[in-house]
Amino acid sequence: MANGRILVVDDERFFQELFRDVLTGAGHAVRTSSSAEEALEVLAAERVDLLLTDMVMPGLDGLGLIREARRRDPELEVVAVTGREDVKLAVESMKAGCSDFLTKPLEPGELLRVAERVLGRVRLRREHSQLLTENLEFVKAQALYRQGLQILATLDGERLVDLALSVLARTTDAQGAALWVADEKGQLALRGYRGLVDRAALPVRVDPRDPAFADALRGGAPFLAPDGWGGEAFLVPLVADDEPLGLALLSDRARGRFGRDEHAAALVVADFTAIAVKNARRFQAVERVGLRDRETGAYNLSYFVDYAGKEFYKARRYGRAFSLVVLSVDNVEQLRKEAGREPFRRLMRDLVAAVGRAVRDADILAKVSESEYYVLLPETDYFGALMFVRRATEEVRREASVRTMEERVPVLLSIGAASFPKDGEDFDELLHWARDRVQDQRGSLLRRLHLGDLEPGAFWELTDVLLSGSARLPDSSASARLQPDAELFAAAQREAAREIARDPRARGLLYVGLRTALAASPVRAALPPGDPAARAGDPSARVYLLGPRGTDAEAAPHPLVTEVYVDGDQRFAGHEFLLFLSERSAYALLAGPDGRTFHTSDMPLVDALVSKLQTAYDLQPI
Template sequence: MLSLRAIVVPGESNDGALIERVLVDHGDSIEVFADVNRALSRLTEENFDAIFISLSLPRGDGLALVHHVRALHPMTEVIVMSAPAQIEETAHASALGVLHTIVLPLTGDAVLLAADRARERKLLVRERERLLADEAKSRRRSASYARSAAFISEVDMRPLSRGLLDAALGELDARAGSIYLPVSSQRFERVFARGAAEEHPLRLDEDDLKAIDPVSPVRVEGTRAFVDLIGDYEVLGHMRLDLGAPLSNAARESLENLAGLGVAALTAARKVDAIARAGIKDPETSAYTFAYFGDIAGREIDRAKRYHRNFALLTVSFDGLDELKKTLSYEQIAQLRRATADGILEGIRGGDILARVEDDEYYVLLPETDLLGANVVRRRVRSACARVLEEEGVPRHLAEPVLGVAAYPGDGADLGRLLSAVRRRSEQAGETVRRRAGLREQELWPLLEHLIDDEDEGEAAPHAEGWNAFSGRATLPEAVVARMGAEVAATIAHQCKAGTVYLGGAGGIPEAIARALPSPSAGGIRIGKLGDFDGRGFDLEVRDPRLEQIGFFIALTDLGGYALIYRRASSGITVFHSSELDLVDALFVALQREYHLQPESEA
């Protein structure tokens, strides 16, 4: 028999004792209160099935209590006890919707009849709630299958996995859930989460993978369900769901059906993804694939040879991004990857070709562009990527853009040599980022003094061979420094067609370098004089008394970059020189900013 929990508020203590004795004998739980306020307080603390109220209370208004209970506790059935003379009060109580009226004096049969009516009402309410819950669950199941029909037609992993997780959550009415997809054979990362999924890890560990049962796709541990999406030869995905109620057999069957649909959809999506990756476009970033890029670069080399044109290659990667990704979810990584690709596309021109080579490394083909033009594009790309990373909330020191550049034909006449050159410059740029973080934002003079004084810059051989073979500090005689600068200046005069040179200082060193530079009338090379020394006509002249202490020779041409910075010391000339394009470009930008000079022309 269904038991009741009831409160009794009697007019006479004997009535309360009778009701309690009769109903307790039938397995009900009864609490008797002579005080109306105490009875009301108890109603607010717990739920009761029924309340017996006498309309004749020695300390209180029984009809007012009926009003209160019906208004504030509608799920508690009210049974009133009234004397034959209380016809008006009884009628009023009936109008309020009381379940039953017992006419005093009380009898055991009358109490049992009223209690049975309360029991019947409780059974009806339970059945109604069950039917409503089943109807709601049926609607949810229909919606779940409708969502399944939608996601199984998806070919993109992100909306597919989101739809699969939403279908599972909707089927179970779960509190929270996460779905994991493989990024390698033994590495699964969380791609989506719903609800309060803070306890779900960002990636599965070895123990999680060992717990996967290839026979049963659905496992339950306590209040958590695990759904393994197992294909013919491998695990395609994994879901974990926090349950709001024990998993019923019907819900388990639905999850198993859902798992089967998910496996079919993921298998199809992976086939489509494989086809797309074998094509010309990377589906994740809209960049071209490297295979297509190689074909385009080969055709561009043939065109450049035939028509004697220039073109350049640019590489873009992000220093520190691998470590940062270890702290991010799959979706956050995908969002960051799309944002960085958009940043690169924002910085390059409409006719340039962007290709994704690896996870976060990109190549850009720049047609009809020499090294100087490529350097201008490189500045734009770096600025756009830095802004995008900042908008994504990534601190600059955690993901610094690293860009390498190479140009045809100066850096190589075939794709292999060009790729070797661009990788070398990218490695140099990466070292520049790591060793000189923050120098790009410095003003000119603090930057010059840092490069001369910093012991970490290392020692360099005074007679290194080749335009790209040296970088570092040294203390040398003045004649050797003058000869070093003059040799580079002579190379510029005989081999360079375009570029900008800034020569600063005082005395014999800048004069020796100026004599080796091309004549301004030769065109192509812009030469700026900063300081007090003799020489032929220059494109611009600037005076600064600080140039009597520190001198420099900074060149950015179609062959590359070179910087020679020197200061007189007691034992000779302290020199820093480098052909790292990234560092030379940073010096160029700082110098032009310091003296308000016009930047090189946009590519």
């Protein structure tokens, strides 16, 4: 027996109570109404399985009730009851949607048989609908599971980011998506985005310890995105083994608003992605172990080329920069002959290990040949590559085996860098420029006059060598000693300021050493104006003025300028200097006592002057 909810409609109270008693006795839940209008109110407020209605009633009759009730709910089962054996009325009621037709007086057994037959159809239809719904949910779950397996099977980090973004957007109907993935320092770095996303509004990094995110990340559940990250948007954490590995943003649903179903689907995909990120890192670690050169521990060239191809893809798609560095040991044969086979192999291992100490986890150091190595520096512009060259050179010079070897024969290490997209947009172009700069280093005064042998903080010693006539300069258009010129130093300051103004966002360093008070420096007036609050954290050029405080009134602060007072340092009484190092150019102008002047655009030499000045006066390297 299929118990159900039945609405009995009859204008006669006797039949209402008769039908109710018979049907209630069989276990059905029965409501009664005395009019079609009252019945329609009940149908609007409650779920009914069967409508049992008299056909002849005052006001709206049974036929009108059937038509209106079926219009509202086409699935509603209806049985018509009348006191007349009217074939025409029966036909009209069946056309209106009745399942059966009964005539008064009727037997209780017949009423029960008809009700139970009709309610059986209701039960079957509901079971069929439930099975269909469950099958659809199962199909959706299976599709989501298959996409999750596809994510898990992806071990390449960049392809994983693209695939995860695609699946997240597709399963939630989001028009915009972005993904942050934890880097080697635990910060969540923006790795990819797609669709209707305002890239400028998204942070490059998210600190998982930030109070705005810490609790939500630990909770692991979707949460609303901060204002300004998108229109209607929510975030879902990527967590594996209680470790936050990423954060996904989904915004602007194409149809309707995000709801519980979209949040649940995003969380499932995020869980798959978090596990895949962890697996990809493990695979990469294992892969790197198997792709290293036995002698030096550097990666082999095939792995480097494959990794570089992925970096080109990322840089082009997301507008990122990266750099290629070429390291050349110029006198390999001489070193081998002088040291012997085993000491030479040990020297090369130590040299590569020293360079390896300057690289980050994301950087790739690869062996090309016994004398040449490549380094790939992701998300590093040309200025950042110059800083790496300096660190790598310092690490090599500090290596004990290198210092021991240089007591017998110098280790001639030349390093050149090129960056994407500044120097080129394919590997051959970058390699050409990097090797061209290797050649520049080989021909630099730093190499020719053995000036690199001076101590790290020996800025003034290097300055004196370049200004004095004791060291003969080779013929070169890049470096020269000049005749005294009272206006040259001020003109050089103004030109350096104009260079910064041409592209205020280009990274660079300008050091100006002055004999007079810093407030009077011509460079200050020539610099472009700026708002200190707006420029906070902006990777633009920085200007450092070094010299005595003086007695004049202090100049108004400038967002690009840092003043370094060196009161009592007698070297500034007789010297002036300008050192400019940027992504595009390098220039140094040194002026000593008696008007002696030296200038150069030799980048390795300018970088050496900058490095030694920073060490001598404890200035930040960037």
